[in-house]
Amino acid sequence: xxxxxxxxxxxxxxxxGPVYAQCSTGQVTDVGTLLVGNLVCAQKVGTTDANNRWSxxxxxxxxxxxxxxxxxxxxxxxxxPTHVTGSWTATGDTISYSxxxxxxxxxxxxxxxxxxxxxxxxxxxxxxxxxxxxxxSVRSNIRRA
Numbered sequence: 001x002x003x004x005x006x007x008x009x010x011x012x013x014x015x016x017g018p019v020y021a022q023c024s025t026g027q028v029t030d031v032g033t034l035l036v037g038n039l040v041c042a043q044k045v046g047t048t049d050a051n052n053r054w055s056x057x058x059x060x061x062x063x064x065x066x067x068x069x070x071x072x073x074x075x076x077x078x079x080x081p082t083h084v085t086g087s088w089t090a091t092g093d094t095i096s097y098s099x100x101x102x103x104x105x106x107x108x109x110x111x112x113x114x115x116x117x118x119x120x121x122x123x124x125x126x127x128x129x130x131x132x133x134x135x136x137s138v139r140s141n142i143r144r145a
Contacts, residue, residue, distance in 0.1 A: 022129070023121035026113040032090030034111065034118075034132070036061060039071055042120070042130035057135060058088055065089050068097060095120075 028034050035058040044052035060066025070085040086099035089106075096106040109120040109127060120127045 022119040028111040031095045039133045044128045
């Protein structure tokens with residue numbers, strides 16, 4: 001097979017090869033340390049609408065119950081200000097969320113590092129993906145806007 005054909009086949013396999021579940025590798029073993037003090041900007045897998053996106057600030061310390069703050073439009077917004085929406089607890093590789101007024105929880109996930117983004121997983125099923133932002137950088141962006 002000519003080299004050009006080999007290259008085309010190799011590139012095709014890279015682009016169309018099997019997609020591995022984001023929940024099979026890269027499991028974070030200390031979820032609390034990863035999340036504490038950071039803003040999680042998440043999107044439910046398989047959706048694109050705004051109702052399935054959220055930004056939650058993980059306050060407190062690693063271990064124990066901590067406040068979970070919905071960032072909304074930010075602390076200075078009069079329309080949709082930042083507010084405490086529930087609590088979170090991390091134990092090793094598992095995070096649990098409980099939301100105010102929601103009797104369906106707590107919701108538990110493992111977290112997997114995808115190399116710049118992360119996944120919340122229930123076993124081998126990816127629930128949502130997220131990125132982390134330091135609160136200081138978010139506040140500086142609000143001031144510039």
